[in-house]
Amino acid sequence: MEPHENTGHPRRWAILGVLVISLLVVVLDNTILNVALRTLADPVHGLGASQGELEWSINSYTLVFAGLLFTFGVLGDRSGRKRFLVIGLVLFGLASLLSAYAQNPGQLIAARALMGVGGAAIMPVTLSIISNVFDPRERGRAIGVWAGAVGLGVAIGPVLGGALLEHYWWGSVFLINVPVVALGVVLVATLVPESRDPNPGRVDLLGVVLSVVGLVALTYGIIDGGEHGFDRPLVWASIVGGLAVLAFFVTHELRSDHPSLDVRLFRVPRFAAPVTLIGLVFFAAMGVMFFNAFYLQLVRGYSPLETGLLFLPFAGAQLIFAPRSAAMVRRFGGRAVAVTGLLLTTVALGAFVLVQADTPIWMVTVLTFIQGAGMANIMPPATESIMSALPREKAGVGSAVSNTVRQVAGALGVAILGSVLSAVYRDDIAPAVAALPAAARDAASESISGAYAAAGRLGPAGPALIGSANDAFVTAMHWAAGISAVVAALGILVALRWLPGPTAATPTTPAPAAAEPELAGTA
Structure with missing residues (x-):
């Protein structure tokens, strides 16, 4: 093959457009829910969800999504990336429909977890397909478009969510996914070629299970600790247990003759x-x-x-x-x-x-x-x-x-x-709330949101509390920003x-296995 010949797929740019559509719906949903939380807590216009239920409506998606990303990327390589993309889109659309018409917070949390399964099937295979259909000389440009889509989705999610909530009911922030997913399924079926590892070998079932269990446990501990504090045994048991499982996963992968991931990479x-x-x-x-x-x-x-x-x-x-x-x-x-x-x-x-x-x-x-x-x-x-x-x-x-x-x-x-x-x-707001009634003091000390709610019940003393809460939050924000x-x-x-x-900025071909001993097991 001549060096100047382009080895990419003839319809690679159209395929990239389809992948961007598929990716956007996942990234958008990661951010669009944030603007709907206040409405979901409303017992009249929403579901009357408690603070904990609202947190889990976000975290049920994040836990499943993060825990399955690695597994679905590997299984997509083995079973077919186009197949996994279609399955993921269908699951994501179904879960979006279930979320939009959830009758209580528990149903919403379960539907969001199913949405995480669909999202985990979609995101890794989009980048895999890009690497498969583009010539290495064009791959960097294609990945730049892919990365731009991620950034765009993160930024416009709150805008879209806010606009929908101003004109429609809360379920519209999920229902908007359904027509986009339907379009994506048709385009993927029409344009995207199937691809997979030509020599898949055996599936490392134990490695898959260990990676999922370890990542879910670690992620759960991180999120739960951030929500409720790191001073509880359950949080550290989850974090330490997750790290221990992942350490066993690494050991298993080093010893396996058919690893799902060659950790020598x-x-x-x-x-x-x-x-x-x-x-x-x-x-x-x-x-x-x-x-x-x-x-x-x-x-x-x-x-x-x-x-x-x-x-x-x-x-x-x-x-x-x-x-x-x-x-x-x-x-x-x-x-x-x-x-x-x-x-x-x-x-x-x-x-x-x-x-x-x-x-x-x-x-x-x-x-x-x-x-x-x-x-x-x-x-x-x-x-x-x-x-x-x-x-x-x-x-x-x-x-x-x-x-x-x-x-x-x-x-x-x-x-x-x-x-x-x-x-x-x-720590910063403690002096300002010391003289308040117990209920107002506890609410204002917990968060700036609690301080605003408490201020609404304090009458003339409310504005002073809001000012103190704002000052305390800005000070805390400075510490977080510095870190x-x-x-x-x-x-x-x-x-x-x-x-x-x-x-080494512009590789024309992937490094051969012989050039990197650590890559020998992956080639």
């Missing part, structure tokens, strides 16, 4: 380094997005729709810079592009330390734009490095690992930074030390 810097980088970035970014939503809606008083609109600069930056990042990588190398993106992200996250309750809102939107621009230039080179470390037929492994790390790191970021936020807030910036800065050190430079 993590000895290859161009695979391990970008996976670590993605984890650090999403730990920092998801934690900041978590407290920024509270800051905009409570401290600044914006509605859910207005809050969503204020995140549009993040989406705009993703749309502008993500598709261009592949060309930047070709010109300057993956390391330089990723480090620049990390510097921008670190500056944006760290600048939240300076944001106050009366900071001009345009300054906050500038920070979200800078963060979006930075992350748009991190994900494509990192993802390209991961995917280029593996042969095409093993693309699902890289996709599943990177997405699982992203989900778990994001959950860890929200849990740990949320715990920091709560602890600093409680986020430090974590993002660690990513700079990882990128400088281990990401490939300009000479």
